[in-house]
Amino acid sequence: MIRVAHILRELGRNLRRNAGTALASLLSLTLLFLLFDLFWIAAGTSDRFYRDLLSEIRVEVFLEESFPDSIVTRVSSRLIGIEGVLDFEYISRDQARRRLADMVGTDLLVGYDTTNPLPRSYILTIAESFLSTDALMLIETKLRAQDGISDVHFSREWLDKAERTKSIIFQIGLALGVLIVAAALVGSANNIRLMTRARAVGFRQMLLQGSGRLFVAFPFLIESFLISGISAILGWSLIWYGKTRVGFARIEIIYPNRDEIIMFCVAVAILGAFSSYLGLRKLLRD
Numbered sequence: 001m002i003r004v005a006h007i008l009r010e011l012g013r014n015l016r017r018n019a020g021t022a023l024a025s026l027l028s029l030t031l032l033f034l035l036f037d038l039f040w041i042a043a044g045t046s047d048r049f050y051r052d053l054l055s056e057i058r059v060e061v062f063l064e065e066s067f068p069d070s071i072v073t074r075v076s077s078r079l080i081g082i083e084g085v086l087d088f089e090y091i092s093r094d095q096a097r098r099r100l101a102d103m104v105g106t107d108l109l110v111g112y113d114t115t116n117p118l119p120r121s122y123i124l125t126i127a128e129s130f131l132s133t134d135a136l137m138l139i140e141t142k143l144r145a146q147d148g149i150s151d152v153h154f155s156r157e158w159l160d161k162a163e164r165t166k167s168i169i170f171q172i173g174l175a176l177g178v179l180i181v182a183a184a185l186v187g188s189a190n191n192i193r194l195m196t197r198a199r200a201v202g203f204r205q206m207l208l209q210g211s212g213r214l215f216v217a218f219p220f221l222i223e224s225f226l227i228s229g230i231s232a233i234l235g236w237s238l239i240w241y242g243k244t245r246v247g248f249a250r251i252e253i254i255y256p257n258r259d260e261i262i263m264f265c266v267a268v269a270i271l272g273a274f275s276s277y278l279g280l281r282k283l284l285r286d
Helices: 002-017 019-054 069-079 093-104 133-144 156-197 200-208 213-245 258-285
Strands: 058-063 085-091 121-126 149-153
Touching: 019 156, 019 213, 058 069, 058 133, 069 085, 069 121, 085 093, 133 149, 133 156, 156 258, 213 258
Parallel strands: none
Antiparallel strands: 058 121, 058 149, 085 121
16 A cells, blocks of 8 residues: 555645646647548548448449340359359340430430340349459450350459548548658657656666656556547547537448447556656666
């Protein structure tokens, strides 16, 4: 109990004597973590938007003109057996004509009742796990190998651009995360180093009297743990406050769940304690 009381007393003394430094550290870390929180939310929202767009991708398969209608059923049974194909819709010539008329507002094939030139086709629904350029190209290869199929089409260029954009967002997020972690480590370590420099003589006296190095450093480790943890909590508090004040009608904002936020705050607090140790390393070695 005496050691615990001493640690708590030293913690309170550090915060009182270095209130300005502690407040500056708290505010700077809050801004850093707020920036990371906003990017985290933006990344989650863009990922949901990306997956929603992918879910609308369909693969269109066209049948050869000479392929008879009598064996279309055989083609249908082979399509559903291809890995990644969940379902399909068959579009006959008459259905294609009606769709074209709905699109342009008039029937362009008047007089072609007996010689409808529009192709027959299938519209395939693809499983979510196969909605990538490589997977769809593999499906396309399998489809083109089937008898009676003349062409296969999907939004390849759009999908390729979307995948590149997603990769860029991931790289930016990774770089941002590394920068924030580095800034938090350096900032906390420097703050602790500044606070301990004025008390270096007292620390050496305690060490000479037999106090353990961890015991001497513990108040500062706790201080950094608390400042970092509180900064992370304040960042998310600002996010939730803004959430109650600002709404988006057309965009669904995706927030991390409660468990993820708690784990993030705990990890940040541990990171703060580690950065404090880095700031005290030289003092503990002397």
